[in-house]
Amino acid sequence: MSLPTKEGATALLHAHVRDEYQRLHAVMVATALEGYAQHIFPGEDPHLWYLTGLLHDLDFEEHPDTHPAPSLGWFKEWNYPEALIHAVEAHAYGYHDFKTLPQTKLAAALLATDELCGIFYAYRKMNPVRYGEMKPASLKKKFKDHGFAAKIDRATIELGCQHLGVDLDAHIANLGRFLAPLN
Structure with a gap:
């Protein structure tokens, strides 16, 4: 089992992902997962959780029709931990014939966090407010409004929350707190 440093993983991300939004999305998901490992699930490896979030869409830009199959192959070839591989596979539940449900806290957290970011x-x-200052009730209202950010798959967020054992309100509040350093 091997994992790159944060710097190495960031270089890998930049080699495969050129879109600035996708890079920011990867950092948001990574930061949120690291927050879960540090504050909600003590004993989990924050580095593993961060890298899982950072690299979860590594192949999306290059292989959108088969994502995440190519990156799963790369991760196996690079001898990445099975926990990371499982989480990335489970985050694609329902897409491109992926049927793997999350079996770990890491996989559930990725599924719950990815689309919510x-x-x-x-x-x-829409509202230039800092992440840590966003009102959870306002975000939940936007979550319920399927016309807002219409491409966001709310069902996967709810499925992730269910497997993570956290209700949506708490998950939104957690993400607001965890993403605050990105302001």
Whole structure:
């Protein structure tokens, strides 16, 4: 089992992902997962959780129709931990014939966090407020409004929350707190 440093993983991300939004999305998800490992699930490896979030969409730009199959192959070839591989595979539940449900806290957290970061980003574009200052009730209202950030798959967020054992309100509040350093 091997993992790159944060710097190495960031260089890998930049080699495969050129879109600035996708890079920011990766950092948002990584930061949120690291927050979960540090504050909600003590004993989990914050570095593993951060890198899982940072690299979860590594192949999306280059292989959108088969994502995340190519990156799963790379991760296996690079001898990345099975926990990372499983989480990346489970985050694609329901897409491109992926049927793997999250079996770990890391996988559930990635599933719950990935799409929700998109709602946070869209909300901030509409209301220039810092992440840590966003009102969870306002974000939940946007979550329920399927016309807002319409491409966000709310069902996967709810499925992730269910497997993580956290309700949506608490998850939104956690993400607001965890993403605050990105302001």
